[in-house]
Amino acid sequence: MSEDRLSARKKQILKAIVDAHIAYGEPVGSKYLASDKQLTCSSATIRNEMAELEAMGYLEQPHTSAGRVPSELGYRFYVDSLLQRYSMTVGEIERINLNLRHKLSELDQILSEASRLASNLTNYTAIAVKPRQSAVAVTRFECVRLGEHDLILVLLFGSTVKTKNVHLPAALPESAQTLLLAALNESLVGVTVEQINIQRIMELERRMGEYAFAVDPVIKAVYAVIRELDGGDLKVEGLNHLLEYPEYADVGRLQRLLGSIENKDDILNLIPTDASSDDVNIYIGNEDGPDGMQKSAFVYRTVKDGDRVVGAIGVIGPCRMDYSKVIATVNQLAEDVNEMLNLSEPKKIEGPKE
Amino acid sequence: MSEDRLSARKKQILKAIVDAHIAYGEPVGSKYLASDKQLTCSSATIRNEMAELEAMGYLEQPHTSAGRVPSELGYRFYVDSLLQRYSMTVGEIERINLNLRHKLSELDQILSEASRLASNLTNYTAIAVKPRQSAVAVTRFECVRLGEHDLILVLLFGSTVKTKNVHLPAALPESAQTLLLAALNESLVGVTVEQINIQRIMELERRMGEYAFAVDPVIKAVYAVIRELDGGDLKVEGLNHLLEYPEYADVGRLQRLLGSIENKDDILNLIPTDASSDDVNIYIGNEDGPDGMQKSAFVYRTVKDGDRVVGAIGVIGPCRMDYSKVIATVNQLAEDVNEMLNLSEPKKIEGPKE
DNA sequence: TTTAGCACTCTTTCGCTTCAAGTGCTAAAT
DNA sequence: ATTTAGCACTTGAAGCGAAAGAGTGCTAAA
Numbered sequence: 001m002s003e004d005r006l007s008a009r010k011k012q013i014l015k016a017i018v019d020a021h022i023a024y025g026e027p028v029g030s031k032y033l034a035s036d037k038q039l040t041c042s043s044a045t046i047r048n049e050m051a052e053l054e055a056m057g058y059l060e061q062p063h064t065s066a067g068r069v070p071s072e073l074g075y076r077f078y079v080d081s082l083l084q085r086y087s088m089t090v091g092e093i094e095r096i097n098l099n100l101r102h103k104l105s106e107l108d109q110i111l112s113e114a115s116r117l118a119s120n121l122t123n124y125t126a127i128a129v130k131p132r133q134s135a136v137a138v139t140r141f142e143c144v145r146l147g148e149h150d151l152i153l154v155l156l157f158g159s160t161v162k163t164k165n166v167h168l169p170a171a172l173p174e175s176a177q178t179l180l181l182a183a184l185n186e187s188l189v190g191v192t193v194e195q196i197n198i199q200r201i202m203e204l205e206r207r208m209g210e211y212a213f214a215v216d217p218v219i220k221a222v223y224a225v226i227r228e229l230d231g232g233d234l235k236v237e238g239l240n241h242l243l244e245y246p247e248y249a250d251v252g253r254l255q256r257l258l259g260s261i262e263n264k265d266d267i268l269n270l271i272p273t274d275a276s277s278d279d280v281n282i283y284i285g286n287e288d289g290p291d292g293m294q295k296s297a298f299v300y301r302t303v304k305d306g307d308r309v310v311g312a313i314g315v316i317g318p319c320r321m322d323y324s325k326v327i328a329t330v331n332q333l334a335e336d337v338n339e340m341l342n343l344s345e346p347k348k349i350e351g352p353k354e
Numbered sequence: 355m356s357e358d359r360l361s362a363r364k365k366q367i368l369k370a371i372v373d374a375h376i377a378y379g380e381p382v383g384s385k386y387l388a389s390d391k392q393l394t395c396s397s398a399t400i401r402n403e404m405a406e407l408e409a410m411g412y413l414e415q416p417h418t419s420a421g422r423v424p425s426e427l428g429y430r431f432y433v434d435s436l437l438q439r440y441s442m443t444v445g446e447i448e449r450i451n452l453n454l455r456h457k458l459s460e461l462d463q464i465l466s467e468a469s470r471l472a473s474n475l476t477n478y479t480a481i482a483v484k485p486r487q488s489a490v491a492v493t494r495f496e497c498v499r500l501g502e503h504d505l506i507l508v509l510l511f512g513s514t515v516k517t518k519n520v521h522l523p524a525a526l527p528e529s530a531q532t533l534l535l536a537a538l539n540e541s542l543v544g545v546t547v548e549q550i551n552i553q554r555i556m557e558l559e560r561r562m563g564e565y566a567f568a569v570d571p572v573i574k575a576v577y578a579v580i581r582e583l584d585g586g587d588l589k590v591e592g593l594n595h596l597l598e599y600p601e602y603a604d605v606g607r608l609q610r611l612l613g614s615i616e617n618k619d620d621i622l623n624l625i626p627t628d629a630s631s632d633d634v635n636i637y638i639g640n641e642d643g644p645d646g647m648q649k650s651a652f653v654y655r656t657v658k659d660g661d662r663v664v665g666a667i668g669v670i671g672p673c674r675m676d677y678s679k680v681i682a683t684v685n686q687l688a689e690d691v692n693e694m695l696n697l698s699e700p701k702k703i704e705g706p707k708e
Numbered sequence: 709t710t711t712a713g714c715a716c717t718c719t720t721t722c723g724c725t726t727c728a729a730g731t732g733c734t735a736a737a738t
Numbered sequence: 739a740t741t742t743a744g745c746a747c748t749t750g751a752a753g754c755g756a757a758a759g760a761g762t763g764c765t766a767a768a
Binding site for chain 2: 728729730731732
């Protein structure tokens with residue numbers, strides 16, 4: 001692609017077209033640009049430039065007698081090089097801070113709250129993503145006794161806590177419970193789900209001796225929690241905003257997009273889980289991508305707990321989107337969430353107590 | 355309303371009209387009914403009856419030269435007295451059972467899974483509701499020590515478990531932790547959130563003596579958990595199915611419905627939280643109800659844990675809905691969920707161990 | 709190199725007619 | 739006393755062509 005050199009005027013025109021299209025949602029013509037804008041040349045000149053921009057792939061024409069519309073490449077160029085980023089006012093930043101800081105709590109809630117805010121502030125649909133975690137391992141086991149046959153297994157994963165009720169087929173005295181806990185903490189801490197093999201399970205059963213019956217339900221519970229944890233999840237806020245934009249009046253497209261959102265995979269796959277850039281990413285749907293995302297854009301930023309990507313928040317909407325505002329909002333929100341996660345954190349986890 | 359007496363023939367005609375409208379989605383006329391159906395009279399007779407049914411409020415006419423469409427009252431009458439309920443085949447029941455029983459786990463997950471199934475089986479949008487709980491009280495406190503300044507508070511509410519990370523402003527030795535737990539279990543078990551007043555808090559602080567600093571963050575955590583728990587929640591599955599029905603091609607109506615769903619209150623308020631009937635309920639949207647639910651119907655059944663309503667699953671869609679199938683599915687699913695909850699339950703919770 | 713002007717293309721819109729569906733009513737038939 | 743056939747009437751939907759409007763590309767002049 002020859003993105004490298006575009007004359008200053010071409011850039012100016014391209015930007016003006018994208019701006020106008022974003023603002024009004026309709027194809028924009030040469031006449032309008034000549035009149036209303038700070039372009040000094042005439043409509044004919046603009047027409048020539050537009051023809052060239054179209055040839056280069058930055059613009060598209062719905063039909064011969066319509067104005068031009070930015071192509072996917074056009075949007076890409078716009079967000080990558082033409083967009084000057086919106087800087088939030090102190091007031092706006094404070095509003096975000098205040099709302100978010102108000103209730104600090106677990107990751108899930110922080111993320112949902114952040115996406116709710118993102119939706120309210122931008123008037124687009126927002127998404128909170130918990131990406132699939134590969135190789136999660138328990139860092140510590142604890143348990144709470146409910147009765148002879150029942151206990152709550154508490155699993156710590158770094159600073160995340162998950163619990164699971166476990167029902168045992170026979171009575172487990174309190175002493176055996178400590179035994180179980182010790183066995184678990186020694187055999188399964190730091191072990192990923194793939195590494196839990198028959199050897200380890202037999203080892204556990206051996207250690208538990210006459211109480212080996214407890215191993216099976218406990219392992220099942222561990223599996224269930226880990227599966228739940230690394231499954232990836234996605235919450236949507238402000239879906240109705242989608243309907244405000246005429247590009248989704250086409251039921252077909254809306255349906256495909258909803259399909260992508262509900263199916264989750266299309267969107268989960270967009271989020272890189274390895275330690276990735278700390279900046280806002282912008283995905284612009286194209287023919288190669290998932291079907292539902294065509295003509296839609298997804299502005300997101302990942303959220304990290306230390307080095308690990310634990311989530312992302314983002315805004316989804318038509319390609320024609322108020323990028324500067326959306327980018328600024330998503331950025332600020334992710335920033336704040338990051339800060340909360342890395343401050344309010346319990347400093348360091350103790351090793352298992354013996 | 356004079357629902358009491360409708361001639362047999364009127365009932366027959368009304369049923370035929372609703373059936374046909376449900377099947378094809380268009381106003382139905384006298385001619386069609388006379389030809390295709392098991393009605394023995396002529397179109398003229400039917401016209402007369404239809405005029406009367408309209409006068410009585412069971413039917414509506416979009417415009418003079420269109421056929422009739424059931425009114426809200428018409429649907430009501432249909433589901434209440436004309437509908438013969440669909441009885442599921444063994445195969446269908448088994449499919450539900452199999453899918454559901456496969457992964458038994460916590461309430462939230464069971465409900466989501468059930469609603470996912472409901473959506474798949476009926477091809478409508480399904481909803482899992484956790485209604486607002488009034489007067490939730492902790493039945494037991496436990497905690498897991500993470501470090502000198504950090505612990506995980508485990509709160510049991512009947513058979514529901516919630517955890518919360520608590521960060522303490524100063525070091526709490528292990529001995530004080532047992533003290534804290536005892537204090538909590540004695541002062542706050544069985545106490546609803548409204549009953550947690552300054553006296554109780556001071557009492558706690560007194561008991562904790564030099565470790566009184568721990569009370570504030572713990573109380574905050576308890577509040578947070580309870581608020582989260584009684585907040586009510588709602589998950590939606592298969593939203594895209596809504597778009598399959600022409601009644602939601604009107605973006606306005608779709609938007610209002612989505613608004614109602616996202617806002618949650620409109621739907622939460624429909625679910626009775628007191629011990630209510632064990633049967634499927636059908637809400638049919640009317641002018642009095644929430645704006646978003648107009649021309650939509652909501653078929654749901656509550657799910658109970660013992661006597662307490664802990665959730666509901668339901669299907670939402672146009673008034674013109676395949677009621678027999680939807681009712682049967684929702685009913686069976688709720689039945690199964692109920693069964694799972696009341697079997698897989700740990701029998702009875704022990705009192706706090708001392 | 710830019711611009712004015714103009715012919716050309718294509719969609720949108722409007723008014724018009726026609727069509728078809730379905731009713732309500734009247735008068736005849738059972 | 740009901741039921742039915744027949745018919746006039748109403749009204750939205752569908753089809754069609756003309757006119758309007760928007761925007762382009764191209765040519766020729768500045």
